[in-house]
Amino acid sequence: MEHADGIPFCVEESSTTEPTAPAEVKPTITGPNTMWWFNGATPSSYSDLTQITLSTEDTGISYSWSVVTGGSKVSLSNQNTANVTLASVGMSQDANDVGIQVVVDGQVSDQFNITVRAPHSLNLSSTTHSSSANFGYRTEITYTIRDQFTNLLPGRAIPVNEHFATGIVADFSGMDWEQTDDSGTTLPLPIFFDAIEGETSSHFPTAQAPQSPLGSTRVCHWSQDILVGSATVGAGRRVQSNTFQKYRDHGAHENVTSPAP
Amino acid sequence: MKKHKVLLGIPILILCLGFVSVSLSGVLRERAARSRVAAAIETATATSNKPLNATDAPAAPIRAAFLLSPLNIERLTSEADIIVIGRVNSINGPSASLSVDKVVKGVANARTVDIELMADATGQQRVTSSQVGMFFLKTNAKGGYRVLDPDYPSVMAPPDAVVIDGSPLDRAVSIVGELLTKPNNDDVRREAVRVLSSARNERATELLRQGSKAADPVVRMQSLSALVSRDDLGALETAEPILLHAPARIEQYLLDNLSAAVEGVKDPKAIPILQRLLSSSSSRTRVAAVAALRHMHISDAIEALVISLDDPNREVRYEAVIGLAELTGQNQWAPAVDKFALNEQRYLDHWKEWSRTR
Numbered sequence: 001m002e003h004a005d006g007i008p009f010c011v012e013e014s015s016t017t018e019p020t021a022p023a024e025v026k027p028t029i030t031g032p033n034t035m036w037w038f039n040g041a042t043p044s045s046y047s048d049l050t051q052i053t054l055s056t057e058d059t060g061i062s063y064s065w066s067v068v069t070g071g072s073k074v075s076l077s078n079q080n081t082a083n084v085t086l087a088s089v090g091m092s093q094d095a096n097d098v099g100i101q102v103v104v105d106g107q108v109s110d111q112f113n114i115t116v117r118a119p120h121s122l123n124l125s126s127t128t129h130s131s132s133a134n135f136g137y138r139t140e141i142t143y144t145i146r147d148q149f150t151n152l153l154p155g156r157a158i159p160v161n162e163h164f165a166t167g168i169v170a171d172f173s174g175m176d177w178e179q180t181d182d183s184g185t186t187l188p189l190p191i192f193f194d195a196i197e198g199e200t201s202s203h204f205p206t207a208q209a210p211q212s213p214l215g216s217t218r219v220c221h222w223s224q225d226i227l228v229g230s231a232t233v234g235a236g237r238r239v240q241s242n243t244f245q246k247y248r249d250h251g252a253h254e255n256v257t258s259p260a261p
Numbered sequence: 262m263k264k265h266k267v268l269l270g271i272p273i274l275i276l277c278l279g280f281v282s283v284s285l286s287g288v289l290r291e292r293a294a295r296s297r298v299a300a301a302i303e304t305a306t307a308t309s310n311k312p313l314n315a316t317d318a319p320a321a322p323i324r325a326a327f328l329l330s331p332l333n334i335e336r337l338t339s340e341a342d343i344i345v346i347g348r349v350n351s352i353n354g355p356s357a358s359l360s361v362d363k364v365v366k367g368v369a370n371a372r373t374v375d376i377e378l379m380a381d382a383t384g385q386q387r388v389t390s391s392q393v394g395m396f397f398l399k400t401n402a403k404g405g406y407r408v409l410d411p412d413y414p415s416v417m418a419p420p421d422a423v424v425i426d427g428s429p430l431d432r433a434v435s436i437v438g439e440l441l442t443k444p445n446n447d448d449v450r451r452e453a454v455r456v457l458s459s460a461r462n463e464r465a466t467e468l469l470r471q472g473s474k475a476a477d478p479v480v481r482m483q484s485l486s487a488l489v490s491r492d493d494l495g496a497l498e499t500a501e502p503i504l505l506h507a508p509a510r511i512e513q514y515l516l517d518n519l520s521a522a523v524e525g526v527k528d529p530k531a532i533p534i535l536q537r538l539l540s541s542s543s544s545r546t547r548v549a550a551v552a553a554l555r556h557m558h559i560s561d562a563i564e565a566l567v568i569s570l571d572d573p574n575r576e577v578r579y580e581a582v583i584g585l586a587e588l589t590g591q592n593q594w595a596p597a598v599d600k601f602a603l604n605e606q607r608y609l610d611h612w613k614e615w616s617r618t619r
Binding site: 091092093094095096120121123124125126127128129130131140142148149150160161162180182183184185187188189191192193194195196212213214226259261 | 327328329330331336448451452455483486512514517518521522524552579580583586592593595596597598599600
């Protein structure tokens with residue numbers, strides 16, 4: 001199993017419950033074993049996994065689907081048909097902790113288990129500092145996005161956004177640097193960097209290229225949340241809170257809390 | 262070599278003259294000093310052998326989009342219809358005129374081509390007048406060209422670069438590699454390492470090995486980190502003493518980058534080194550080492566995972582628990598991070614008992 005695929009444990013993409021006795025008519029369930037939850041956001045690249053369909057091929061007159069375990073993590077619709085629809089409403093605390101069962105004409109299926117995964121934390125990959133002709137410096141802090149089992153998210157497009165929870169706070173007397181707008185984007189893969197730049201030369205104090213060693217003069221800061229599942233500022237699942245700190249010659253994420261639900 | 266230094270100096274000299282021609286305040290003089298190096302990078306190493314002209318007025322500052330996907334030269338090379346080394350002559354609204362010096366991939370239909378510019382996620386476009394570099398272009402509906410990726414329209418490249426035989430990726434990597442292997446200032450070499458780190462081919466690996474011996478600690482450490490993350494055992498051997506006995510002169514962020522890279526190690530032959538890294542005083546190093554062991558999914562890693570159950574850091578203990586659960590298929594003993602934090606002793610006890618009785 002490839003870690004980059006981000007599938008935890010021995011979960012398969014699809015499976016079928018096995019009848020215990022060939023002569024019996026115990027119904028079987030087929031469908032995906034993994035769902036995703038983004039705190040109410042529904043990224044289009046995950047549309048097949050925020051809502052899934054489980055099926056039974058056993059034909060009957062009456063169908064009744066139910067959640068046997070983990071009822072706080074999924075909701076059901078079309079419960080009295082051969083194909084039930086599950087929507088994620090929470091995340092798993094154990095692998096395979098959501099159990100689904102179907103009763104077809106009085107015959108009860110085995111439990112079908114599902115894991116509801118969710119973006120949960122950021123993992124720092126690297127930090128770089130470089131000079132910028134326009135802003136003095138540019139710091140790039142790169143993260144990978146992990147689920148609640150610290151697995152990397154799958155190699156799918158994923159929207160993310162940053163939300164600035166406070167206004168700018170001056171650390172340097174007389175400084176006139178500006179707070180930038182918070183924003184969101186859709187990434188092709190679950191890896192991204194936060195670019196922190198200095199300021200244009202008309203501002204005080206003048207931003208500097210990264211010094212060696214890096215300087216310790218703080219200019220300003222504000223609070224930042226990073227959310228996954230939506231490109232809309234403030235929407236999706238929060239995976240990190242930190243202080244967005246601008247020094248005179250570099251930027252930093254400080255007081256990092258991740259996960260930060 | 263001398264010629265290269267002279268070429269590097271031309272745009273810097275002109276930039277200096279540009280600033281001198283203005284009556285500068287003290288603030289602006291300071292600004293000009295740092296801009297000389299920065300501009301050298303942002304005009305793609307400033308190695309242009311053509312004089313700047315009247316269209317070279319500085320563009321309005323482009324504020325970066327803040328959350329971005331990292332540069333991926335493999336993807337750019339694969340998806341581009343043509344790749345050229347050239348220089349932007351002028352920008353005319355939504356398009357730019359680009360002088361083509363070298364073709365790296367595909368066929369350019371003229372020495373000067375118009376390219377359609379595209380806005381990035383923030384509505385800005387990143388091509389500037391006089392920009393020099395290796396441009397990644399796509400044919401557009403009109404039979405012309407457009408920028409492939411508005412976030413990364415080009416990467417640094419010397420205009421006198423040698424285009425080697427080989428795949429387009431080999432060519433692109435070799436061109437960027439010239440910036441690393443030929444005399445250049447440290448900022449240029451650091452940027453070259455950043456680009457090369459995104460290419461996982463043999464040529465890039467070889468260039469990063471050269472970078473890992475550089476005098477500049479940033480070039481050296483970033484090259485080493487890139488090599489470790491691509492599972493280079495030799496680089497891991499070099500990294501081990503650095504991670505176990507961090508030299509005081511190395512900045513913390515460079516050590517953190519090297520620690521994080523350890524998670525990319527996949528070769529089972531690295532297990533003894535990873536096991537030794539579990540005794541590092543840095544929890545970042547230990548977390549990365551145990552995560553690498555976890556992701557190997559092999560029984561040879563069990564001993565090190567069991568040792569990590571007693572680590573003072575909870576993240577390390579969690580990775581050990583989840584690694585053992587994955588390896589043995591005991592999903593009921595594989596909690597999510599939050600659940601583990603609520604009652605971790607239960608899981609630690611289970612796995613220690615399992616270890617004693619296995």
